[in-house]
Amino acid sequence: MRSNYLFTSESVSEGHPDKVADQISDAVVDLFLSKDPEARVACETLVTTQRIVIGGEIRCRGAYDEEQFADTHGWAPGVRDEIEQVVRHVVQKIGYEQGGFHWQTADFDNHLHGQSAHIAQGVDESGNKDEGAGDQxxxxxxxxDETPDLLPATLYYSHRILERLAKDRHDGTVPFLEPDAKSQVTLRYENGEPVAATALVVSTQHAPGYCDDGREGSDAAKYAQLRDYVVGVFNDVLPAGFVSDETKIYVNPTGRFEIGGPDGDAGLTGRKIIVDTYGGAAPHGGGAFSGKDPxxxxxxxxxxxxxxxxxxxxxxxxxxxxxxxxxxxxxxxxxxxxxxxxxxxxxxxxxxxxxxxxxxxxxxxxxxxxxxxxxxxxxxxxxxxxxxxxxxxxxxxxxxxxxxxxxxxxxxxx
Known part of the structure; x- marks a missing residue:
């Protein structure tokens, strides 16, 4: 084991396109589990400019049964509308009311269908056979022990930075923030313990003008306000003394981040598995979590x-x-x-x-x-x-x- 080194992890906000997709997929899982604790759900989501698409396989008593509800393609009355309402509520709660992605007006397509009978026969409990694993x-x-929650410090602080930005955005403390954001934390380790931040990065979507790229509409004073706010979050979230004059700080290093979310980049379920787990400090088996029943x-x-x-x-x-x-x-x-x-x-x-x-x-x-x-x-x-x-x-x-x-x-x- 090395004792002295630099290590980096990143996180993404609830408004990042891939996380929008993850939250939609898990909202669908929750909807079906609320109807049937033994529901089988595998829901994938795509979000892009003014469009939300879900697909995958389900089985849920009283909500989807291809024989019982054959005349409505397997769906119980009202369930497809309920799914759409749940999906739109997720996007609304995140805060997307933008021309390029709006919870109320984005097109929505539902391509969920029944679970494969061949998978079901292997997974279901029957007779003397115990329930099998849903996949290999x-x-x-x-x-x-780097943090109180026993999570790698680089990832722990990356998450906490973005949680703070989201909280302040939702309660109106910083009205210039928009939902999409990413963070990155590099820490120096001495004798295996984190002791200082050597580099901190935040790229956050912002209201028009809060940039300093020298192009039309930029405003150096507004950008300074945004940057000072983010630096203040760094100092609040990280342990005392971790942020110093030697810490390299980058806030919106591209210069401008007004177009963001699914309008700026398509999002898919399961593309942020390292953010979901241990920030690269531990192995990952490769399988995503969101959209899957237990x-x-x-x-x-x-x-x-x-x-x-x-x-x-x-x-x-x-x-x-x-x-x-x-x-x-x-x-x-x-x-x-x-x-x-x-x-x-x-x-x-x-x-x-x-x-x-x-x-x-x-x-x-x-x-x-x-x-x-x-x-x-x-x-x-x-x-x-x-x-x-x-x-x-x-x-x-x-x-x-x-x-x-x-x-x-x-x-x-x-």
């Missing part, structure tokens, strides 16, 4: 892997922990469980001991994960912006962030 794949969980192990197994890794670190058994799980479609039990403590193990812990212990604490089948974490509920909308991890648990919302295994881990390792 590998999933990773990670935790580090039978899809891309989502649920990644959540339980984070849950286990976080509890290991919270129990003081290691400073860093990575966990990998793997599954085969239709098979209930994981094919493998791998633990890496990165040479930071403490208090008698070892990767080998944890590989034997962790499956005894949580049943790692898809059904076991969903039951333990309470995942068959409409809880996914809030996960789709500012990271799925490092959040405050609230009942079943962010239940994978609980540290309720700590005492059992300590007792078992002692």
């Amino acid at each position: 794949g590998i999933m990773f969980g990670y935790a580090t 039978t899809k192990v891309d989502r649920s197994a990644a959540y339980v892997a984070r849950y286990l890794a976080k509890n290991v670190v919270a129990a003081g058994l290691a400073k860093r922990c990575t966990i990998q799980l793997s599954y085969a479609i239709g098979i209930a039990e994981p094919l493998s469980l791998y633990v890496d403590l990165h040479g930071t193990e403490r208090n008698g812990a070892s990767a080998e001991k944890l590989e034997q212990l962790l499956p005894q604490l949580v049943k790692l089948t898809p059904k076991g994960i969903r039951t333990h974490l309470g995942l068959n509920k409409p809880i996914y909308g809030p996960t789709a912006a500012y990271g799925h991890f490092g959040r405050k648990p609230d009942g079943d919302l962010f239940s994978w962030e609980r540290t309720d295994l700590v005492d059992r881990l300590k007792q078992a390792i002692a």
